[in-house]
Amino acid sequence: MWRQPYRKTDVESESQPLYPMMLESPELRWAFIRKIYAIVTIQLLLTIAVAAAVVSVHPIATFIVSTWSGLALYIVLVITQLIVLCPLYYYHQRHPVNFILLGIFTVSLAFLIGLSCAFTSGKVILESVILTTVVVVSLTLYTFWAARRGHDLSFRGPFLTGAVTVLILFSLIQIFFPLEKISVMIYGCVASIIFCGYIIYDTDNLIKRYSYDEYIWASVSLYLDVLNLFLTLLNVFRGAGS
Template identity: 55%
Template sequence: MGKHGKCSHDAEACYPPAPGGDMYPYMMESPQIRWAFIRKVYVIVLLQLLLTVAVAAAVNHVAAIGAFFRSRTLASLGAWIAVVLAPFVVMIPMICLRKRHPINLVLLTLFTICMSFSVGLSCLTAKGVIVLEAAAMTLVVVVGLTAYTFWAAKRGHDFEFLGPFLVAASLILIVFLVMRMLFPMGKTGTLVYGCIAALIFSGFIIYDTDNLIKRFSYDEYIVAAIELYLDIINLFQAILSVLEAIDG
């Protein structure tokens, strides 16, 4: 009983130090603890993605929801603004309370629902086949980049150096997005923006997966899950915008 109680408060007490720590050279603790953490994060991300698919499908297939958001009324405009702002509003307490169980999971679920509505609205004007193509391409890219990062980490490669470059690229992307909103650039602008965004968020997938393997502490599973989830969602939306621009 005492041992189980200790495990519930201290994850390291649940696993004895194990040989083979050089399997991933930059791991800060035993492989058992790190792999348990990695599995936990990927389960959370998978559940987030399934919830996103369900909510986005409801937005696109429930006629009343689609008709409401397509209508150019004051109420629909307010709803659009609320959908855009809601994830940012929820993210603040979610980050502050990320280590407070179970409120962290409740806020994570609420954040995922808010993001899911945003994804659903981005798919509202796209053809169904384009959405499926974007989802399939996103899956292939995510699986490929994740496998590559684990392979590279096992051989001692480190991707921490990508951090400053990705931050700078994100700032440039935000500036480009604002310019695109103020001065519509047409299909070409959308295509360029989508390609740049896809490259940036592909880099984030490598960077955040590398952090998942080596740097996040065991109780930072909420932050790790949020980062990977947002990388995947943003990559999907970037690919979707590229395919829409090509489709014309």
């Protein structure tokens, strides 16, 4: 009697450890991972919707860049996302306050993303979105593959922290000493590589180190990694096209 070849079911594949020496239940960790990516997906969709509205309604961006009231609103948005992180840290395990604060953080940041895209050509935005998507998916698959084979990627943390500190200080210096177009592109390429490293590092933490109560912080980390990569690529393509 003919029998169908044996194939691993989803349940069986999820019962396999994500990495060697894994002590916790793989099913629980997979559920946690799905929860994180669901939250990040919603954040990104909300960001796209808000940013698209800002780009489509031109008077919004014009008001921000051409009036003192708009400048004040811009400063408020920047400060809001920084202030919200404090109560978000304190209430990150309290539902639904944590999701409300996460929503405020996402919308305020999405508005700033829209302003960054408002004066950029659609071709440059599309190129940045496509490349960001390809890079994020590729690095995510690589990190899961590396974790399954026992590679430890946690050593990247101190190097990435030092690198992003240098980037922040360098960007502050640019306010007083603006760079030329080629230098801006080089800066953007270096920043893109650093945020690619952060995607690998935070995904590795998602697989191995985040506790089940830290789903908010895990979501914020991955969300910021994706947005920072997009913004740096946007600057690179913008400089190349100008």
